Amino acid sequence: MKELKIDDDLTREFFIGAFKENNLVPILGAGFTVGSPARGKNTVPSGAQLKQYMIRQIIKMQPDIGTKELEKETFSSIAEVFELKYTDVKEMGVSNYFYEHFTDVRIEKNSQLRFIEEIEWQYIYTLNIDTGIENTNKNKWEVFYPNKDFDEHKNFGGKKKLYKIHGDASRFIKTMDYNEMILTESQYISSLDENKKFHDMLSADCENKNILYIGCSLDDEIDIKYSVLSDTNRNFKEKETYSIYVTAEPMSSLKK
Numbered sequence: 180m181k182e183l184k185i186d187d188d189l190t191r192e193f194f195i196g197a198f199k200e201n202n203l204v205p206i207l208g209a210g211f212t213v214g215s216p217a218r219g220k221n222t223v224p225s226g227a228q229l230k231q232y233m234i235r236q237i238i239k240m241q242p243d244i245g246t247k248e249l250e251k252e253t254f255s256s257i258a259e260v261f262e263l264k265y266t267d268v269k270e271m272g273v274s275n276y277f278y279e280h281f282t283d284v285r286i287e288k289n290s291q292l293r294f295i296e297e298i299e300w301q302y303i304y305t306l307n308i309d310t311g312i313e314n315t316n317k318n319k320w321e322v323f324y325p326n327k328d329f330d331e332h333k334n335f336g337g338k339k340k341l342y343k344i345h346g347d348a349s350r351f352i353k354t355m356d357y358n359e360m361i362l363t364e365s366q367y368i369s370s371l372d373e374n375k376k377f378h379d380m381l382s383a384d385c386e387n388k389n390i391l392y393i394g395c396s397l398d399d400e401i402d403i404k405y406s407v408l409s410d411t412n413r414n415f416k417e418k419e420t421y422s423i424y425v426t427a428e429p430m431s432s433l434k435k
Contacts, residue, residue, distance in 0.1 A: 180435055183423075201301075202388040203389045203391055204303075204304065204389070204391065205300065205304070205393060206305070206306065206391065206393070206395060206403075207303060207305045207307060207312065207393050207394055207395075208305075208306045208307065208393065208395030208396065209223075209226045209306065209394060209395075210225070210393070210395065210396070211312075211393055211394035212307055212309055212311040212394070213225045213394070215284050215285060215287065215311050216284070216285045217280050217281065217282065217284045217285075217309070218278065218279045218280075218283040221279045222280070226254055226396060229254075230254050230257050230258075233258060234246060234249045234250065234257060236261060236264070236273075237249060237257070237260055237261055237264055240264045240265070241264065253398075255362065255363055255364045255367055256363075256364060258362035258363040258364075259364050259365060262363055268351075268355050269355060274351070274352050277308075277351060280309075281308055281309040281310065281349075282348055283314070284309045284310045284311035284314055285311070286311045286312070286314070295312060296315060296316065296319075300339055301339065301340065302340035303340075303342070304342045304377075305341060305343055305344065305345075306344055306403070307343070307345070308343070308345055308348045308351075308362075310347070310348070312341055313341055318338075319338060319339055320338055320341045321335040321341070322343060323340060323341065323342050324343055324347055324350065324359075325345065325373070326346075326358070326370065326374050327376075328376060329376065331380060342377055344361070344374070344381075344403075345360060345361040345362070346360040346361050347360070348360065381403075381407075382407075385407055385420070385422075386420075388420055389420050389421045389422070389423060392422065392424045394425075395424070397424070407422075
């Protein structure tokens with residue numbers, strides 16, 4: 180592992196070369212849109228904040244489960260318990276929470292808007308379930324959802340393609356179907372087969388392109404790990420490529 184500082188000449192040269200060769204692919208996580216304005220006066224929560232919301236709701240349903248016990252569990256495990264407890268998403272207020280916090284999202288930071296709009300990405304992968312990226316310009320993005328087949332080679336009027344690997348909150352609200360979002364352990368595992376299109380595309384990109392992770396924790400991303408490992412096990416790299424993990428905080432040895 181190499182550490183590169185954002186303002187180093189070596190970092191700048193790497194990115195200039197990657198852009199010229201068109202072999203840089205971004206994967207945007209929850210950290211990219213966290214805090215962005217959402218419906219009403221709400222903002223997009225972080226993964227940790229969403230986990231805390233689910234823990235509070237679980238305890239309301241089953242007070243004998245301790246908060247500390249739940250906090251030790253992974254996000255996907257908490258989501259599993261939450262969905263089992265809150266089966267009626269409309270009557271139990273779940274759809275309203277996701278409606279208020281993950282739809283009508285507006286990315287307002289200039290640096291983020293420039294990253295999305297001014298760089299000529301052919302496509303972007305996102306782990307986010309909110310609507311922030313496609314809302315920047317609805318006429319510019321063609322959105323693709325998991326567990327559905329599609330032809331990635333079609334032009335779609337020259338629009339940029341947004342691959343929402345973990346689904347979409349607005350589709351969840353319209354259908355009241357939890358499976359429109361991939362949050363739980365069982366949904367992650369099921370997606371390894373049903374979401375095969377995205378994983379094959381990502382594995383191929385790991386073979387040929389540099390992957391740029393922004394706003395991703397990668398702590399509990401079972402399906403992303405699967406795609407990366409699939410590349411390691413089955414794809415032959417014709418040239419050296421890198422996975423670039425962007426972080427504003429120093430990384431511990433364990434994290435590395």
